Amino acid sequence: MLTGYLASKGVKAGEKRVGSILRDFNPRYHQARCDGARNLNPTPYTAEYMGHKIHMDQNEKLVMFGATHVLAIDGFSSKIVGYATMPVKNNVKIYEDVYRSAVMKYGLWDQVRVDHGREFYLTLFMQENLKAYPHNQERRPYLQTKSTENHTVERMWPEINDRVNYPLKAAMVQLLDQDLLSMEDNTVKYCSSELLCQVSHIGVA
Structure with missing residues (x-):
């Protein structure tokens, strides 16, 4: 979260560098987090074949500008099998454009x-x-876990953030700072959302 905030402000800092500064x-807080991670004793991840598990997750780095990403990947191959960008999280769009699309294809x-x-x-x-x-x-047809435990799909977001979300967010924040955009205006909000959804979809695809 901190590296994303710094990137939106134009400061490029690696995770290791930020982690060392926080440490x-x-x-005391750093040590408590390390002790907690060791006590979790996580079970190694397994997916036996393509079609065993599909992981789905959302990314809301651009939600304040009207763009939300939803991604689906196969747990065995880590292949992106479904993707959509929408103004707000929408059950029907996620089902049709991400889940159903992946099932019809694979x-x-x-x-x-x-x-x-x-x-x-x-x-x-x-x-x-x-x-x-x-x-x-x-197997159980579905499993809901904490977002921190859905690591397989979570690993995809840092690359998408660096390549798509942070540059777009930095540009939008700059326009706001220069008073060239007003997100209080519904027409501007709609146009910004439409543009960001299309541009970010191209960036991820």
């Missing part, structure tokens, strides 16, 4: 992995209704 600034996944956001409810409902058709029917 020096508050060593087939059903045994399990859908998402966080606890309500924007995936329609997708989970459909996955539950189709649970009799996947390759392995002994």
Whole structure:
């Protein structure tokens, strides 16, 4: 979060550099985080074949300007199988443009992995209704976990942030600072959202 904030202000700082500064600034908090990470004892991630798990997640770095990304990747190959950008999180658009699009192209996944956001409810409902058709029917059709535990898809966001979100956000913030944009105006807000959704979709694709 801190590196993203610095990037939006035009300051380029690596995660290791920021981490070392935070460690020096508050060593007690840093030690507590390290101890907590060691105590978690995470189970190694496994996906046995393509179609075993599909991971879906959202990115709201540009939400204040009317652009939200939703990404779906296959857990075995880490291939991006579905992607959409929308003004706000929308159950129907996520289902149609991300989940359904991926299923129509690659087939059903045994399990859908998402966080606890309500924007995936329609997708989970459909996955539950189709649970009799996947390759392995002994697995739960979907699993909701904390966003911090959905690491497979989370690893994709740093690259997308660096390549797409941070440059676009920096440009939009600069326009706001120069009073060239007014996000209080609904027409400007709509036009900004339409432009950002199209440009960022090209950047990710």
